[in-house]
Amino acid sequence: MSKHIAGPEIERLIQLLARIPGLGPRSARRAALHLIKKKEAFLQPLSQAMQVAVDTVQACSFCGNIDTADPCMICKDERRDPATLIVVEDVSDLWALERAGSMRVCYHVLGGRLSPLDGVGPDDLNIQKLLDRVAAGIVEEVILAVNATIEGQTTAYYITDLLARFDVRVTRLAHGVPVGGELDYLDDGTLAIALQERA
Secondary structure: OOOOOOOHHHHHHHHHHHOOOOOOHHHHHHHHHHHHHOHHHHHHHHHHHHHHHHHHOEEOOOOOOEEOOOOOHHHHOOOOEEEEEEEEOOHHHHHHHHHHOOOOEEEEEOOOOOEHHHOEOHHHOOHHHHHHHHHOOOOOEEEEOOOOOHHHHHHHHHHHHHHOOOOOEEEEOOOOOOOOOOHHHOOHHHHHHHHHOOO
16 A cells, blocks of 8 residues: 555546656656745746647647647748648657758648557547548648558558549658668668658
């Protein structure tokens, strides 16, 4: 039986922090202790920032990104190429591609991936809005930037089949040897894909 070493309010803070991906119970306790020790410098501003986020953050009704505006800043950016649309599983994937900064394009967030075992079907994803965007005739290329998992690849195949009726080029992210990677350290699946997708 675990002993409670702090009041219920602090225990609740630790429990909530422990739910954040990447933080376990020990890291959550350390984070909570640090926040409490630096109450004025960290805890109060964090609390205020979180309340602002609760009040203002929303999903973009056009692409599915999250922002404080609808449409989001990416969708409102007129310097982006509307003819190229990158489809991602989640907002975190969109943000990762934006950090790379290699293309100034538009995005579409599916909100997940097909996973029959988890009860996630086509109607649970933002697929119909994707088809509506492509049907508008502005998009010339759809880049499927889904994860290289079985569910991600299943989702990519499903969307590719749906887009076949449109006059649009459908491409996928290359998979294989990472920059700076050594062949000896790569798994067999990665090497097989790298050979098949060779340029």
